[in-house]
Amino acid sequence: MTEDIYQEALVAEAQSPQNSGLLADHDLEHHETNASCGDEVTISLKFSEDGQRVDQVGWEGQGCTVSQASMSVLSEKLIGASLDEIKKWQKADLLPFFGLKDISAGRKKCFMMGLEVVQKALG
Amino acid sequence: MFNPHQIKKNFPILDQEAHPGKPLVYLDSAATSQKPKQVAEAMSRYYLTDNANVHRGVHVLSDRATTIWETSKEKVAKFVGAEKDELIFTRNTTEGTNGIAYGWGDHNLKKGDVIVSTLMEHHANLVVWQELCKRTGAKLEVVGLKDEAELDLVEFERAVKQKGVKLVAFVHVSNTLGTVNPVKELVGLVRKHAKGARIVLDAAQSVPHMPVNFHDLDVDFLVFSGHKMLGPMGIGGLVVKKELLESDEMRPWLFGGGMISEVHEQSAIYEDDLSERFTAGTPDVSSALGLATACDFLSKLGMENVMKHDFELVSYAFKQLSGIKGLKIVGPRPENNNRLGSVAFIHESVHAHDLAQILDSEGVAVRSGHHCTMPLHRACGWQATTRASFNVYSTKEDIDALVKAFDKVVKIFKL
Numbered sequence: 213m214t215e216d217i218y219q220e221a222l223v224a225e226a227q228s229p230q231n232s233g234l235l236a237d238h239d240l241e242h243h244e245t246n247a248s249c250g251d252e253v254t255i256s257l258k259f260s261e262d263g264q265r266v267d268q269v270g271w272e273g274q275g276c277t278v279s280q281a282s283m284s285v286l287s288e289k290l291i292g293a294s295l296d297e298i299k300k301w302q303k304a305d306l307l308p309f310f311g312l313k314d315i316s317a318g319r320k321k322c323f324m325m326g327l328e329v330v331q332k333a334l335g
Numbered sequence: 336m337f338n339p340h341q342i343k344k345n346f347p348i349l350d351q352e353a354h355p356g357k358p359l360v361y362l363d364s365a366a367t368s369q370k371p372k373q374v375a376e377a378m379s380r381y382y383l384t385d386n387a388n389v390h391r392g393v394h395v396l397s398d399r400a401t402t403i404w405e406t407s408k409e410k411v412a413k414f415v416g417a418e419k420d421e422l423i424f425t426r427n428t429t430e431g432t433n434g435i436a437y438g439w440g441d442h443n444l445k446k447g448d449v450i451v452s453t454l455m456e457h458h459a460n461l462v463v464w465q466e467l468c469k470r471t472g473a474k475l476e477v478v479g480l481k482d483e484a485e486l487d488l489v490e491f492e493r494a495v496k497q498k499g500v501k502l503v504a505f506v507h508v509s510n511t512l513g514t515v516n517p518v519k520e521l522v523g524l525v526r527k528h529a530k531g532a533r534i535v536l537d538a539a540q541s542v543p544h545m546p547v548n549f550h551d552l553d554v555d556f557l558v559f560s561g562h563k564m565l566g567p568m569g570i571g572g573l574v575v576k577k578e579l580l581e582s583d584e585m586r587p588w589l590f591g592g593g594m595i596s597e598v599h600e601q602s603a604i605y606e607d608d609l610s611e612r613f614t615a616g617t618p619d620v621s622s623a624l625g626l627a628t629a630c631d632f633l634s635k636l637g638m639e640n641v642m643k644h645d646f647e648l649v650s651y652a653f654k655q656l657s658g659i660k661g662l663k664i665v666g667p668r669p670e671n672n673n674r675l676g677s678v679a680f681i682h683e684s685v686h687a688h689d690l691a692q693i694l695d696s697e698g699v700a701v702r703s704g705h706h707c708t709m710p711l712h713r714a715c716g717w718q719a720t721t722r723a724s725f726n727v728y729s730t731k732e733d734i735d736a737l738v739k740a741f742d743k744v745v746k747i748f749k750l
Contacts, residue, residue: 218693218747249688249704250718274718276686322688 216312217278217319226277229284231291235270239263242333246325251275253283253329259295266290266298271326278319283326285309290330299334301327337640343728345371345632357698360736365510365540365677365724366702367562370629374566377628378621388617390593404620407627408610414630415538415557415574416548420609423573424623428539429459431558431573432504435535436467437588438613439556439579440502443533446472448501451494453478453486454714455509458707459558460537464504473501483715484667485514492524500529507541511708511720512666513649513674515541518552526553533579539563539571543726544645544675546638549574565633565726566626570619580609589615633727641727645675648725652678652734656723659741661685661750665720677724679706685748687719693747694721697740 234241238256245252251274258268269287273280289309290298303320306327307313315323343349346369353359361369381403387396389404405419412422425431444450450464450473461477468475476494481487486505495503503525508515518536525534536554541547543564549557560571579585587594587605594615597604606612633641650669656662661683667674682690691703703721705712712720723737744750 218689223747250709250712276688278688319688319692 217315219311222281222310223277225284226280229271229280229287231269231271231284231287233270234272235268238268238270240333242329244325244329244332246275246279246321248321249276251279251322251325253279253325255283255287255326255329255333257290257330257333264296265292265294267292275325276322278315278322279325282306282310282323283329286326286330295334299331301331337636337644339644339728339730342636343730345373346728347372349728353698353700354696357696360699360733362723362725362729362733362737363700363702364543364726364729365563365706365722367568368543368565368726369728370565370567370625371632373632374625374628378567378625381621381624386621389620390611400620403624404618407620407623410627410630411572411623412574414634415542415559415572416550416552417557417574418577421549421574421577421580422610423575423613424618425558425571425573426569427560427562427571428457428537428558429463431556431571432459432463432535432537434573434588435556435558435575436463439533439585440467441470442586443584444471444473444501447499448473449497449499450475451478451491451500451503452476453491453505454480455486455512455514455708455711456504456506457510457537457539458709459539460504460506460535461710464502474499477710479714480711483665484512485673486516486521488517488520488524491521492528495525495532496528500525500532502533502535503529504535504537506537506539507547508538508544508675509666509708510540510677511679511706511711511722513677513679514667515545515673515675517673518554522553540676543633543641545642555579561622561626561629564626564629566629567622570622570626577609580613587613587615589613591615593617636727642675644727645725646672648729648731648734649674649676649678651731652723652725652737655734655738656680659738665715665717677722679720679722681717681720682744684750685744687721689748690721690744693744694737694740697736697743699737699740701737 235256239259241256243254253273255271260267269290348369351359385399387400389401409419412419478491478494479487533555535556538557538559542559555576557574562568595603596606653669662680664680687703701723
């Protein structure tokens with residue numbers, strides 16, 4: 213389990229996250245804090261012209277390897293995805309992005325934080 | 336001779352592998368302690384041979400269960416230096432502080448009164464007072480710290496000097512900083528400046544690690560949890576000065592069976608017997624027996640010896656962990672002689688949850704997060720901390736295993 217989460221690729225992902233930094237020109241910005249550990253994520257999204265898809269993503273956050281790697285990988289997957297599709301994503305949809313079969317109960321909140329922030333932002 | 340290796344043999348749970356090839360090293364006793372087999376066996380025996388409801392039963396089992404309940408209560412009260420009638424069994428410390436709020440606070444506080452608490456409190460000794468303030472209109476004042484480690488005594492004195500202070504609530508041993516507060520000095524300041532104010536002592540982290548005597552400390556309320564002191568989960572204590580229980584100042588806050596002497600259609604008269612007046616409904620006899628058995632276990636070891644052992648572990652952990660690059664230990668230095676129970680730390684580049692998970696992969700169980708002290712973490716600018724905590728079965732070898740497990744952290748994060 214630990215070896216799965218702390219595989220080199222994910223540790224590197226958290227250390228050099230993709231789409232880091234908020235978008236100055238955005239359609240939506242949303243901030244969330246994970247009460248159980250104090251982790252924070254702010255996400256900004258720019259939609260396609262028809263408003264149906266995510267065009268650009270920028271985010272900032274502070275937290276553990278799991279929450280930061282999760283948000284980083286997710287941010288890349290968001291680009292081009294339809295808003296309806298994103299709203300339906302669940303844990304099971306997220307795990308394959310990381311090559312994981314499952315996540316322990318204790319780290320689920322960290323792992324899901326990014327997706328929850330995005331889904332809350334989309335309403 | 337206090338020998339933690341021998342003591343450990345009474346705790347079968349500790350003799351297992353956390354992961355294949357990785358023996359369990361349990362350093363999360365501040366969250367909950369493990370239980371000696373004597374406690375589990377006593378509770379099991381109660382259900383297999385003695386179980387019945389207490390009081391008002393004349394049959395043999397009810398008589399036995401009543402005796403077990405009464406003697407357990409007496410033993411636990413004595414362990415914390417109280418009289419039997421002064422102890423009200425609760426589920427835990429949190430239920431104890433809530434009991435004070437409902438049984439004392441609601442009818443003794445009014446708009447403009449002041450409750451004083453501190454920044455190092457567990458949420459159990461803070462959120463309860465926030466809610467009490469909402470109900471009564473009282474104001475909550477939170478005393479800050481000195482050097483992110485000790486209570487600021489100057490600020491404390493100023494806070495209890497102000498007009499209208501009716502309740503002062505503070506912790507004996509901080510679950511995050513490990514700080515042992517100077518209770519007698521604090522009580523002295525309250526008695527001097529805030530005449531008539533009542534004092535609450537959160538003893539959840541002190542009762543397991545040091546001798547605690549309710550009468551000697553001269554506080555009005557003392558709360559603790561059984562599960563942190565080798566006893567079962569689901570039982571704890573609220574100790575209240577007898578004069579408060581006997582007067583109208585402290586009133587029952589749970590009503591129904593067991594706590595009454597006479598009931599009419601529209602009214603009831605409550606039990607004169609103090610220990611019954613504050614125990615509504617069927618009590619948890621098995622857990623009371625389990626807790627009394629834990630008190631026996633600790634008394635046999637001697638609480639002075641337990642404290643000495645704990646202090647040695649804290650000092651050793653402090654010294655060994657200080658050698659790890661990038662690690663900052665929070666709370667007072669052990670040389671000040673005011674630290675017990677735990678050592679919490681922050682790594683400059685590895686998040687607390689990552690540390691805890693990687694240490695777990697080496698078999699070392701520690702806790703990460705805010706440990707129910709969010710205001711303290713926020714004020715000190717700590718996102719989260721990782722905490723290693725001890726009990727009578729903890730050894731220096733456990734701390735060595737913790738330090739050794741950091742090798743894996745270094746490897747994974749290429750530090």
